[in-house]
Amino acid sequence: xxxxxxxxxxxxxxxxxxxxxxxxxxxxxxxxxxxxxxxxxxxxxxxxxxxxxxxxxxxxxxxxxxxxxxxxxxxxxxxxxxxxxxxxxxxxxxxxxxxxxxxxxxxxxxxxxxxxxxxxxxxxxxxxxxxxxxxxxxxxxxxxxxxxxxxxxxxxxxxxxxxxxxx
Numbered sequence: 001x002x003x004x005x006x007x008x009x010x011x012x013x014x015x016x017x018x019x020x021x022x023x024x025x026x027x028x029x030x031x032x033x034x035x036x037x038x039x040x041x042x043x044x045x046x047x048x049x050x051x052x053x054x055x056x057x058x059x060x061x062x063x064x065x066x067x068x069x070x071x072x073x074x075x076x077x078x079x080x081x082x083x084x085x086x087x088x089x090x091x092x093x094x095x096x097x098x099x100x101x102x103x104x105x106x107x108x109x110x111x112x113x114x115x116x117x118x119x120x121x122x123x124x125x126x127x128x129x130x131x132x133x134x135x136x137x138x139x140x141x142x143x144x145x146x147x148x149x150x151x152x153x154x155x156x157x158x159x160x161x162x163x164x165x166x167x
Contacts, residue, residue: 005073009113012069014057018076026096059083066117070110077101080110082118090118092128129158
């Protein structure tokens with residue numbers, strides 16, 4: 001008999017050990033991609049630690065947010081966060097799947113679970129931003145029905161903005 005691992009998605013505190021480990025993996029990857037592309041180097045470890053500590057994810061705690069952790073075969077494998085920006089608009093953030101587990105459907109499950117979480121918080125639309133070099137993310141959002149829009153924030157790293165009605 002053969003069994004295959006499956007995904008489970010659960011809401012977890014932003015400061016739970018699995019959430020912290022996945023946040024470090026996510027931030028390391030996107031930061032290194034940026035610096036390798038623009039400066040030909042990886043992120044300085046001191047800078048990495050400082051930025052990870054400064055962005056705790058507290059905005060992803062109830063009642064105005066939620067962090068979802070995806071596990072594949074029981075092991076922490078990915079995250080998606082949602083936070084309310086106003087009574088009807090939520091922001092999707094921290095969508096990440098560990099490199100070795102990509103292509104197994106986790107990202108879609110995480111985004112859909114984040115949309116459900118946003119609805120439960122009262123949101124009727126989801127917005128997000130991403131960088132130009134994160135081509136996989138942009139393709140995922142387009143495939144899931146997100147429409148590219150004009151800027152909705154002034155984040156210096158944001159280059160693409162998306163929106164999706166949650167009705």
